[in-house]
Amino acid sequence: xxGVTQTPKFRILKIGQxxxxxxxxxxxxxxxxxxxxxxxxxxxLIYYSVGAGITDKGEVPNGYNVSRSTTEDFPLRLELAAPxxxxxxxxxxxxxETQYFGPGTRLLVL
Amino acid sequence: xxxxxxxxPTLSVQEGDNSIINCAxxxxxxxxxxxxxxxxxxxPQFIIDIRSNMDKRQGQRVTVxxxxxxxxxxxxxxxxxxGDSAVYFxxxxxxxxxxxxxxxxxxxxxxx
Numbered sequence: 001x002x003g004v005t006q007t008p009k010f011r012i013l014k015i016g017q018x019x020x021x022x023x024x025x026x027x028x029x030x031x032x033x034x035x036x037x038x039x040x041x042x043x044x045l046i047y048y049s050v051g052a053g054i055t056d057k058g059e060v061p062n063g064y065n066v067s068r069s070t071t072e073d074f075p076l077r078l079e080l081a082a083p084x085x086x087x088x089x090x091x092x093x094x095x096x097e098t099q100y101f102g103p104g105t106r107l108l109v110l
Numbered sequence: 111x112x113x114x115x116x117x118x119p120t121l122s123v124q125e126g127d128n129s130i131i132n133c134a135x136x137x138x139x140x141x142x143x144x145x146x147x148x149x150x151x152x153x154p155q156f157i158i159d160i161r162s163n164m165d166k167r168q169g170q171r172v173t174v175x176x177x178x179x180x181x182x183x184x185x186x187x188x189x190x191x192x193g194d195s196a197v198y199f200x201x202x203x204x205x206x207x208x209x210x211x212x213x214x215x216x217x218x219x220x221x222x
Contacts, residue, residue, distance in 0.1 A: 031207045042212025050207040090153050096206045097142040101153035
């Protein structure tokens, strides 16, 4: 199993641009999550999904959107990038409580 | 109130020593706790977990202790190795499909 994979690894965006961060898991987990991690801090939940077709907001959802059309994929969309969205983004999945994380996408908005 | 097991942002140990990393959790309703290890440039990696109906759980070279009275977790690493150098986070949750609430990380540095 590859586990949780994320693409791209690194991206530079200009203010106002949009992009989609991809996340795929091959463990057949129902639950998937998107977190952001700012320097020196723990992770904060952006959005999560309890199954295909179901998504819900986390602690810091503003400026982001998600969709969950399949069990495997959970893309995160930034519509109008802002400097405050400069961060490292982690996708995770779980069968029960333990969440398994991908390698992260480092995003820089200039 | 008295602080038990003060959280330290950094911990430096010698190879072969035992390490103890402390964490205070916030939500009395949390019933599941996880320790993650995060190496530079990587995602958090699961180390060990414990449910709220337990006080102690042991893994390979690691032990987690839970004190619900003072909402405190600790991670003990035996015979610490240079490869254990990383940032360690505790996380709490109240169930599957809910957010992990991360504590403040502790950077462990192991010198040989």
